Amino acid sequence: MTLNYQRFGSYHNKMDSDNYSKEKEGMVLNIAIMVVSMIAIAMVTVSVVAHIDGSKQDAGKNVKTLLSVCTKTEEPEICFRVLKHVGETATVLNYVKAAINATLTELLFVIRPKPRLERSLTLLQQESYKDCLELLSLGKEELESLYLMANFYVDLSELNLDDLLNSLSAVISYQHACTDELIRINSYGVLGYSLQVPILLTRIALAIVDNFSERPNSREPRRLEEFARWFSERERKMIESNQGDNGGEQWPINVVVAQDGSGHFSTIADSLNACPKNKTIACVIYVKRGKYEERVVIPKGVKVFMYGDGPAHTIVSGTNTRDPRIVTTSFRAATFVVMGKGFICKDMGFTAPADITGAPALLVLSDHAAFFNCKIDGNEGTLYAVAQRQFYRDCEILGSVDIIKGDSATVIQNSQIILKPRNSSDLVLRRNVMSAQSRLDKYQTTGLVIQNCTITAQKESMNTLNATTYLGSPYSEYSRTIIMESFLGDVIHPKGWCKWSDNYGIETATFWEFDNRGPGARTDKRVKWNGYSTIFERNQMVSYTVGRFLQADQWLLNRGIPYESGFVVLK
Numbered sequence: 001m002t003l004n005y006q007r008f009g010s011y012h013n014k015m016d017s018d019n020y021s022k023e024k025e026g027m028v029l030n031i032a033i034m035v036v037s038m039i040a041i042a043m044v045t046v047s048v049v050a051h052i053d054g055s056k057q058d059a060g061k062n063v064k065t066l067l068s069v070c071t072k073t074e075e076p077e078i079c080f081r082v083l084k085h086v087g088e089t090a091t092v093l094n095y096v097k098a099a100i101n102a103t104l105t106e107l108l109f110v111i112r113p114k115p116r117l118e119r120s121l122t123l124l125q126q127e128s129y130k131d132c133l134e135l136l137s138l139g140k141e142e143l144e145s146l147y148l149m150a151n152f153y154v155d156l157s158e159l160n161l162d163d164l165l166n167s168l169s170a171v172i173s174y175q176h177a178c179t180d181e182l183i184r185i186n187s188y189g190v191l192g193y194s195l196q197v198p199i200l201l202t203r204i205a206l207a208i209v210d211n212f213s214e215r216p217n218s219r220e221p222r223r224l225e226e227f228a229r230w231f232s233e234r235e236r237k238m239i240e241s242n243q244g245d246n247g248g249e250q251w252p253i254n255v256v257v258a259q260d261g262s263g264h265f266s267t268i269a270d271s272l273n274a275c276p277k278n279k280t281i282a283c284v285i286y287v288k289r290g291k292y293e294e295r296v297v298i299p300k301g302v303k304v305f306m307y308g309d310g311p312a313h314t315i316v317s318g319t320n321t322r323d324p325r326i327v328t329t330s331f332r333a334a335t336f337v338v339m340g341k342g343f344i345c346k347d348m349g350f351t352a353p354a355d356i357t358g359a360p361a362l363l364v365l366s367d368h369a370a371f372f373n374c375k376i377d378g379n380e381g382t383l384y385a386v387a388q389r390q391f392y393r394d395c396e397i398l399g400s401v402d403i404i405k406g407d408s409a410t411v412i413q414n415s416q417i418i419l420k421p422r423n424s425s426d427l428v429l430r431r432n433v434m435s436a437q438s439r440l441d442k443y444q445t446t447g448l449v450i451q452n453c454t455i456t457a458q459k460e461s462m463n464t465l466n467a468t469t470y471l472g473s474p475y476s477e478y479s480r481t482i483i484m485e486s487f488l489g490d491v492i493h494p495k496g497w498c499k500w501s502d503n504y505g506i507e508t509a510t511f512w513e514f515d516n517r518g519p520g521a522r523t524d525k526r527v528k529w530n531g532y533s534t535i536f537e538r539n540q541m542v543s544y545t546v547g548r549f550l551q552a553d554q555w556l557l558n559r560g561i562p563y564e565s566g567f568v569v570l571k
């Protein structure tokens, strides 16, 4: 079985065709049917209630009618049904809380043990099922802390709305990554149907928050005192004093990994076992030069700061023990997986395992991840930025197709994206695509921003790759990729962007180009889709700068990673 990353499509298209295992888990299917009937029942209710909407206009400032809340969501009928027990009038936060609670209830139902289902799965299905449970448990934890937070406050405006929107967006991304993986191995029926309900409910919660939050437009770094908690004062001072310095010796070394026996451990995995499970203390790991043929997972609940001897010297390359003929999931194939929040990495190289099609060199699932001076080298799906806020600076990212994928809020700044030829004899499949960003919902705060980067072909492939590469493709309905202040080489096709399947997503995507240069940056022959725009106004772009899009000033300041918070080109 050969996997084809380009063609497995979004689950929207797949839902009807992939129904072979419907009988296997009757319960799963029932839920899907329930959604349909919920729509039918609720439609009646809503059309009746619609008349009284006008009369409720002047309810108190924070008090909204259920109807006014639900009409802002894409599924007003289901929203109405799920939230009607909250009452006809309540604070917006009450509705949000109830939507979060309902999502959590559904998600817990999906992830509870299903021995009968598990027994019926093939080995590959079992692996992806376990990956899904891992992803969904991240979503569950996110929802649980949101619920606690929502319980603590009275009004939506008291919460950090950027964090709240990011968190709800991530819950969608985790669930979406699970269904994507199932589709990839042709097993949507395993969990996919049962995830329709929690995904829908998360989208409802997100729509309510988005519509009723008044997000400040100014970039005020709130809650400054939070920085200090990531690193201790001592660590922070030492990191700051080393800013810009490539050398390792003066860092506050807690653990040293060296293959020659000069450190505490000889593998990165062993060093991680020594890290305290404590989100408030950073575990600092210095990985000395060497090629580390191991699969690394930065575990949940551990805050790690890792640095090497430079991207050409400290290289993590995945295992060489796995039989390349065995098809596996993205998560198991990935060389380096980051689950722990606040992971910071400098001066390292990551290489995708050779021969496993679509194996990511780096897969990041957690919030506040930052990479500086790293080389991320793969082929298809090199960097899988699954969810949450991520920042990459002064990095080299190599690949051929879907080089950067996932549904996170990611900014790649001052970096080089280098195209490799795609290993395919099929002419159609020879086209390269840089971004497979997969934003599912229009209210998700996710997207891929490429700022002050160069996108060029590998030197030895300059001729074969001339005009073969597209900047992105609408992998999901609201895919969002922004290319700004960058150099685009000959490698970019004059059309710029390519379709995914039929016209899917081309009207709803957000593909923007702003202030780019180079032979590939000419926009006169670009696609004519509603989803594509060349932007000329700086003020339209402000919300995609690092300070605004990632709220970097709230978490990246003083962490030893330089970043440009606003535009790179001063005007």
Ligand SMILES: *[C@@H]1O[C@H](CO)[C@@H](O)[C@H](O)[C@H]1NC(C)=O
Pocket: 097, 098, 101, 102, 105
């Ligand atoms: C949360 O959900 C549970 C189970 O559906 C329900 O019993 C409970 O009343 C809900 N709580 C709130 C505050 O909505």
Ligand SMILES: *[C@@H]1O[C@H](CO)[C@@H](O)[C@H](O)[C@H]1NC(C)=O
Pocket: 071, 072, 210, 211, 212, 213
């Ligand atoms: C809320 O939704 C309405 C339409 O449903 C829209 O006009 C309005 O701009 C939205 N507000 C926000 C803050 O998104």
Ligand SMILES: *[C@@H]1O[C@H](CO)[C@@H](O)[C@H](O)[C@H]1NC(C)=O
Pocket: 277, 278, 279, 280, 281
């Ligand atoms: C984490 O470290 C802090 C500071 O040393 C300590 O107060 C806290 O109890 C630790 N938490 C855990 C779970 O070990």
Ligand SMILES: *[C@@H]1O[C@H](CO)[C@@H](O)[C@H](O)[C@H]1NC(C)=O
Pocket: 414, 415, 452, 453, 454, 564, 568, 569
């Ligand atoms: C843009 O990136 C290049 C390296 O890729 C760097 O030399 C230059 O200083 C960057 N510009 C700014 C303003 O950061």
Ligand SMILES: *[C@@H]1O[C@H](CO)[C@@H](O)[C@H](O)[C@H]1NC(C)=O
Pocket: 423, 424
């Ligand atoms: C390209 O793919 C073929 C068969 O799929 C394989 O034999 C060959 O080694 C691959 N080449 C590279 C450079 O990966």
Ligand SMILES: *[C@@H]1O[C@H](CO)[C@@H](O)[C@H](O)[C@H]1NC(C)=O
Pocket: 462, 463, 466, 467, 490
């Ligand atoms: C790519 O093609 C264009 C014209 O199609 C040509 O002007 C340019 O020199 C080519 N670049 C390379 C590196 O071959």
